[in-house]
Amino acid sequence: MLFNSLVFLFAFxxxxxxxxxxxxxxxxxxIWLAVTGYVFxxxxxxxxxxxxxxxxxxxxxxxxxxxxxxxxxxxxxLLVVPIVVDLLLLGFFKYAGFLTRSVNDAADLFGWNADLxxxxxxxxxxxxxxxxxxxxxxxxxxRKDIVxxxxxxxxxxxxxxxxxxxxxxxxxxxxxxxxxxxxDHAERRAGLxxxxxxxxxxxxxxxxxxDSLAHYVDPWLMGYERLSTTGAWLAMLGYTFQLxxxxxxxxxxxVGLGLMFGLRxxxxxxxxYRASNPSEFWTRWHISLSTVMRDYLYIPLGGxxxxxxxxxxxxxITMLIGGLWHGAGWTFIIWGAxxxxxxxxxxxxxxxxxxxxxxxxxxxxxxxxxxxxxxFRSTDVAMAGHMLESxxxxxxxxxxxxxxxxxxxxxxxxxxxxxxxxxxxxxxxFRASFGQLLVAAIALGTSVALIAGSxxxxxxxxxx
Amino acid sequence: MQARLPKSSRHRRHYLAFTALAAASLVxxxxxxxxxxxxxxxxxxxxxxxxxxxxxxxxxxxxxGVPGKKWKKVQLNQLGLRGPDVARSKTANCQRWLxxxxxxxxxxxxxxxxxxxxxxxxGIPIERCIEVLNGSFGGLDLPxxxxxxxxxxxxxxxDVVFVLxxxxxxxxxxxxxxxxxxxxxxxxxxxxxxxxTGLRELVSQSRLIERVKDSAEVPAPLQRIRTKxxxxxxLAQHPTDWPFEEVPTDRLDAFHEDLATLVxxxxxxxxxxxLITHPVRSSSPPRPEDHPDLFSMRAYVPKAPESVISAxxxxxxxxxxxxxxxxxxxxxxxxxxxxxxxDLFIDLVHYSEQGRETIAGLVLSKQLQTHQxxxxxxx
Numbered sequence: 001m002l003f004n005s006l007v008f009l010f011a012f013x014x015x016x017x018x019x020x021x022x023x024x025x026x027x028x029x030x031i032w033l034a035v036t037g038y039v040f041x042x043x044x045x046x047x048x049x050x051x052x053x054x055x056x057x058x059x060x061x062x063x064x065x066x067x068x069x070x071x072x073x074x075x076x077x078l079l080v081v082p083i084v085v086d087l088l089l090l091g092f093f094k095y096a097g098f099l100t101r102s103v104n105d106a107a108d109l110f111g112w113n114a115d116l117x118x119x120x121x122x123x124x125x126x127x128x129x130x131x132x133x134x135x136x137x138x139x140x141x142x143r144k145d146i147v148x149x150x151x152x153x154x155x156x157x158x159x160x161x162x163x164x165x166x167x168x169x170x171x172x173x174x175x176x177x178x179x180x181x182x183x184d185h186a187e188r189r190a191g192l193x194x195x196x197x198x199x200x201x202x203x204x205x206x207x208x209x210x211d212s213l214a215h216y217v218d219p220w221l222m223g224y225e226r227l228s229t230t231g232a233w234l235a236m237l238g239y240t241f242q243l244x245x246x247x248x249x250x251x252x253x254x255v256g257l258g259l260m261f262g263l264r265x266x267x268x269x270x271x272x273y274r275a276s277n278p279s280e281f282w283t284r285w286h287i288s289l290s291t292v293m294r295d296y297l298y299i300p301l302g303g304x305x306x307x308x309x310x311x312x313x314x315x316x317i318t319m320l321i322g323g324l325w326h327g328a329g330w331t332f333i334i335w336g337a338x339x340x341x342x343x344x345x346x347x348x349x350x351x352x353x354x355x356x357x358x359x360x361x362x363x364x365x366x367x368x369x370x371x372x373x374x375x376f377r378s379t380d381v382a383m384a385g386h387m388l389e390s391x392x393x394x395x396x397x398x399x400x401x402x403x404x405x406x407x408x409x410x411x412x413x414x415x416x417x418x419x420x421x422x423x424x425x426x427x428x429x430f431r432a433s434f435g436q437l438l439v440a441a442i443a444l445g446t447s448v449a450l451i452a453g454s455x456x457x458x459x460x461x462x463x464x
Numbered sequence: 465m466q467a468r469l470p471k472s473s474r475h476r477r478h479y480l481a482f483t484a485l486a487a488a489s490l491v492x493x494x495x496x497x498x499x500x501x502x503x504x505x506x507x508x509x510x511x512x513x514x515x516x517x518x519x520x521x522x523x524x525x526x527x528x529g530v531p532g533k534k535w536k537k538v539q540l541n542q543l544g545l546r547g548p549d550v551a552r553s554k555t556a557n558c559q560r561w562l563x564x565x566x567x568x569x570x571x572x573x574x575x576x577x578x579x580x581x582x583x584x585x586x587g588i589p590i591e592r593c594i595e596v597l598n599g600s601f602g603g604l605d606l607p608x609x610x611x612x613x614x615x616x617x618x619x620x621x622x623d624v625v626f627v628l629x630x631x632x633x634x635x636x637x638x639x640x641x642x643x644x645x646x647x648x649x650x651x652x653x654x655x656x657x658x659x660x661t662g663l664r665e666l667v668s669q670s671r672l673i674e675r676v677k678d679s680a681e682v683p684a685p686l687q688r689i690r691t692k693x694x695x696x697x698x699l700a701q702h703p704t705d706w707p708f709e710e711v712p713t714d715r716l717d718a719f720h721e722d723l724a725t726l727v728x729x730x731x732x733x734x735x736x737x738x739l740i741t742h743p744v745r746s747s748s749p750p751r752p753e754d755h756p757d758l759f760s761m762r763a764y765v766p767k768a769p770e771s772v773i774s775a776x777x778x779x780x781x782x783x784x785x786x787x788x789x790x791x792x793x794x795x796x797x798x799x800x801x802x803x804x805x806x807d808l809f810i811d812l813v814h815y816s817e818q819g820r821e822t823i824a825g826l827v828l829s830k831q832l833q834t835h836q837x838x839x840x841x842x843x
Contacts, residue, residue, distance in 0.1 A: 006680050208496075215504060405503065434481055438488055445489035446496035452675035453500055454537070454574060 001043040003199075003253045004207050004451050012040065013257075016162075020261055026184040030153035033261065037160025041126070048124040052160060055089065058082045059134035060155045063148030066141045079142040086131040093121050094128065098328030126166030128325060132292060133159055137173045139296055146174045154180055163257035167250050169268040169288035179263045186262025193432035198256025200444035201423045205249030207447040209413055213242040216406040221377065224387055228397035232390035234406060239377050240370050241413035244273065247286070252423040271422045273369070273414075276361035277350070278342040281369060293322050311347070316340035326376070331384055335375040342368055362418075490672070497671040507534055512669045515573070515602070526615055529601070536573040536678070543620065546570060546579060546598045554621050558593035561831070562622035562735070564609050564726075566630035568742075568813050569600035571820070574678040580815060583824030592832070597622065605633035605640035606722035610729055618733040625730045626796070626827065628740040629723050631780035632761060632813070634715040635708065635768035640722065684756060691763045698766035708772045711779050720783045727791055738831065739788055740823070741781040741799035745809035748778040757812040773812075778803070796830045798823050 001008050016036045023029050042049045062082040069075060100116040107114035137158075140146040149155050158180060164171050179186070220227065220235040227235060251268035258265035272285035282290045301314040316337070323336020349355070356364065371388070378384035389395070430436060501507035513535045520530045529544030541549045554560045563569050563581040571579025577586075581598040588594050599617045606629055613625070633640050667673050682690075699707070723739070730737040746754035750770060758770035765773065781799035788795035801822065802808050808819030815823065 006676075010680075212503075434484075437481075437485055441485040441489040442492040445492035448489075449493035449496040449672050449675065450500055452672065452679045453497060454576075454679065 001040050003250070003257075004203060004447070006448075006451060009448065009451075012036075017260060021188050024184065026181070027151070027153060029183045030151060030157040030180070033157035033162075034153055034160050037157065037162045037165055040162035041160065041165060044125055045122075048127075051089065051124055051127070052130060055086060055131060055134055056156050056159045058085050059138055059159070060149075060152055062138055063141050063155065064150065066148050067150065075142060079138060082138050083135055086135050090127055090131045093123055095324075095328045096121055129168050129170060130159055130165060132170045133173075136170070136292060136296060140172065140174055146177060149173075149177070149180075161258075161263070163254045163261070163263070164265055167247070167254075168286075169251055169254060169265060170292050171265055171288065172292070175266055176258075176263050183262055188262075191259040191262055193437060194427060194430050195256045195259030195261075196444070197430060197432075197436065197440040198259060198423060198427060199253050200256075200440040200447065201426065202249045202252030202254075202256055203447035203451075204443040205245040205252060205423070207249075207450045209409075209416070210242045210244075210246035210249060211450070212409055213238045213245070213406075213413060216400075216402060216409070217242050220400055220406075223398070223400070224383060224390075226398045227387075227390050227395075228399055229390055229393070229395045231397060231399045231403070232387055232395070234399075234403060234410065236370055236374060236377075236387065236391065237410050237414075238406060240273075240373050241410060241417060243373065243376075244269070244417055245413065248423070255423075267424050269422065270424070271417065273366055273417050274362060275365050276356075276358045277365055278339065278346045278368065281365055282339075282343070289322070289325075293318050297321060308348075308351070312344045315343050315347075319343065330381055331375045331378050334381070334384070335372055338372050338375060342372075494670055494672045497675055501671060505534055505537070505539070512671070519601075528616055536674075537576040537578065538573045543597070546600070547582065547585070547596070550595050550597060552620065554595065554623075555593065558595055559624065560595045560597065560620065560622045561624045561626065562597045562599050562617060562620060563626045563628070564613060564617075565600045565628035565740075566604045566609075566633075567600075567602035568630065568815065569598065569628050570602050571598070572810075572814070574675075575817075578820070580820040580823045580827075583820045584827050587824050587828045589832070605630060606719065606726060607640045610722070610726045613726070614729055614733075618729075618735075622735050624738055624831065625735045626738045626740055627723070627726060627730075628798075629719070629726075629742060629780070629784060630813075631719055631742050631777055632765055632768075632773065634719045634780070635712075635765040635773060635776055637767050639715055639718045688756070688759065691760055694763050695766045702767075706767060708768050711772060711775045716776070716779055716783055719780055720787060723784065723787055724791065727787065727793055736794070738794045738796060739784050740796040740827070741784045742777060742813070743781075743799040743802035743808070743819075743823070744774070744777045745804070745806055745812050746774045746777070747804035748774045750774045753806065757809075761812045794830065796823075796826050798826055801826060 001012060003009075016032075020029060020032055020036075023032055038049050038052070041052060059082050062078045065078040066075065069078070097118060100118050103116055104114050104118070137146070137148075137155075141148040149158075158171075158173055158176070161171075217235055217238040220231065221239070224232070224235070248269040255265045255267070266288065268286060268288050270284040270287065272281055275281035275284050298314055298318040301317060302310055303314060304311050319340030320333060320336045323332045323334070323339070326332045326335070355361075371391075374387045374391070375384045378387060390397070498507075498509050502509050507513060513533075515535055518529055518533050518535050518538065518540060519527050521527050529540045529546075531540060531542045531544045533540045533544075538546055539548075541547050543550060543552060561584070563584075569579065569581065571577075571582070577583075579598055579600075581596050581600075585596040588596070597620060599613070599620075601612075604612065609627070609629075727737045727739070745757050750758055754774065755770060758773050761773055762768065762770060768776065778799070781803070784799075785795055785797065787793065802819065808816055808822055810816050810819075
């Protein structure tokens with residue numbers, strides 16, 4: 001089910017909301033959130049509910065194990081087993097096809113015939129996100145950063161929480177455990193207005209801005225071989241803003257939905273295209289992922305300790321894995337490596353006292369990020385190469401129809417994403433005044449009209 | 465410090481505020497629908513296009529598509545047909561394929577390129593020059609298709625004419641008439657809304673409501689009650705032996721005869737006819753899950769019970785195959801591949817996206833394979 005669908009807005013959400021607030025005990029509310037999470041997820045393909053239930057059960061059992069044992073070997077086993085199970089599932093569903101194809105290709109290069117059967121496995125929506133939820137839970141429990149919950153329903157509600165189930169943010173248990181534990185004391189009225197406003201703004205970002213850009217970006221990039229230099233730049237700029245508003249919109253909706261149910265889901269975007277260097281970019285873009293990668297990968301690898309070369313190695317490994325997390329393909333690995341190189345380059349320069357004026361830094365960072373998106377968006381390396389060639393060498397070709405309108409949309413999106421306040425900044429002083437509610441009502445009405453006009457396209461991050 | 469308002473006043477204020485917000489939301493939605501249509505589809509902001517606007521009457525009394533006209537996501541080209549612009553004269557060294565049929569071929573109006581001829585167009589290899597024209601409109605029965613082709617579309621000099629013959633018209637109270645048929649203005653009966661005239665006018669002009677009607681389905685039980693009432697009303701106007709008890713062979717013969725006429729007509733204009741058997745979502749005999757679709761179709765042909773509709777569709781597909789054998793006409797057997805597969809349809813006869821891709825794939829695999837030799841010769 002999509003947030004930006006009529007069935008979600010006018011059937012699932014009202015029913016879930018009314019029943020939730022009519023329940024009194026925390027246990028009832030946990031059960032209801034867990035059940036609705038499975039309904040929400042099963043609407044796409046009920047078979048994969050079993051997979052999520054299995055992951056939930058394994059991680060919950062491990063959590064219970066941490067509560068009863070202090071033996072270091074047992075605790076280590078409780079850490080390793082569920083993580084291996086999660087990673088095996090993720091590996092099978094997400095990377096098996098890529099791995100077999102890569103082995104076959106590599107064998108071909110050397111003139112061998114590996115001929116491994118190609119596994120065309122359907123990628124369960126959101127598996128990358130909910131496995132991260134369970135892994136971070138297990139690691140935090142092992143590190144004693146959290147006390148694992150005894151309530152199966154509380155944990156189940158955390159994993160299958162519909163607002164952040166399929167595309168994040170990657171909410172760590174410790175970030176919402178207080179809210180989950182106090183759900184019976186949550187105040188309905190306090191969260192409703194601000195939650196609806198977040199939802200409306202997020203919907204507007206996705207449906208009105210991102211999908212309007214997609215109207216041009218998708219067909220243009222489908223015929224990327226024919227694009228001129230201007231066309232290639234417009235297409236990539238369009239995609240740059242489409243991706244941001246699509247994912248930021250989803251995250252804002254997740255925050256809004258969380259607030260409506262008494263849960264404070266953390267911010268996932270902070271106007272990333274305002275960043276003046278690559279390091280700052282990653283503190284503003286997909287914040288929940290970059291902090292998870294920092295806390296559960298970069299720091300355990302050694303982080304900044306051990307000198308510059310180790311720091312750069314750790315950065316590169318983290319970014320490569322971050323790239324691979326996004327998708328099983330060489331383009332994502334190159335994208336990760338590209339950002340790893342940017343971060344290393346930035347730290348080398350700044351370590352030597354070489355810095356740029358903030359606005360120069362913003363422009364350069366933005367352009368480098370756009371170049372990175374070429375790999376991220378391309379279906380294969382050949383497409384990425386072709387696009388970069390079109391962008392950086394004068395290329396004659398098409399400027400498809402509607403380029404004037406497309407350029408107008410890009411300018412509007414650029415202003416909104418850099419100069420305008422982001423959704424969190426807008427809501428900083430939210431007091432549910434009539435004027436603020438009116439703006440939200442207009443945003444919601446506009447979005448619903450566009451959804452009804454066939455703008456119920458999936459979120460880009462669903463594929464990850 | 466302000467005095468606290470009494471509870472009833474606060475309630476009234478809340479109610480007023482909520483009403484104002486709801487009204488603002490609705491107005492914004494209506495404006496957004498219009499801006500969206502204007503921005504992306506160039507539909508004038510204040511106009512209220514309908515299916516009827518797609519058609520106009522020529523000086524000789526023939527009704528045709530209006531070149532360039534738009535309605536929902538349907539864009540007629542300069543020939544007045546659904547699809548991108550194509551010159552009236554065929555491009556040198558190119559083939560031209562023309563698709564004839566009713567609403568199944570015309571496609572979904574609320575989806576851009578929501579017709580299977582568009583899927584055919586997209587599937588043609590880049591090195592092959594083939595122009596694909598969709599010469600269909602909703603509500604066309606076979607005699608109407610024949611006349612429409614004979615008088616208007618034959619001028620387009622198609623090399624291959626694909627016919628997806630709609631068969632359910634032959635289950636109406638009277639079979640399709642053989643002469644003077646026109647493009648129908650309405651493709652389907654519309655549900656009447658019994659509300660005050662002013663409000664009805666407002667509702668009928670709202671693009672927001674039109675969008676919601678397109679994207680939101682009437683709940684099945686409600687739809688069923690509505691259809692049941694309609695059928696009961698129709699049955700009450702006729703004697704008890706009026707409904708068909710079994711597949712009417714005279715109607716099948718009429719279908720066969722009309723299709724044979726169209727095949728001859730296409731050949732007389734120098735084109736090659738290709739028949740596509742008419743696939744349906746139901747199996748024959750129907751499975752329990754097929755009944756809602758068949759029941760909905762019965763609203764259009766109340767004379768035919770569900771089992772007869774299903775059996776007739778399968779019999780008509782068989783007759784199409786038979787005609788192919790008798791007249792040496794190539795057959796794309798979509799019914800064989802698709803009938804009974806629920807995922808390929810959105811109702812009994814209209815296709816889902818996957819269905820459109822499937823039927824296009826069948827057309828392409830049959831026709832490209834067949835014409836490879838002649839294409840190579842042309843090149």
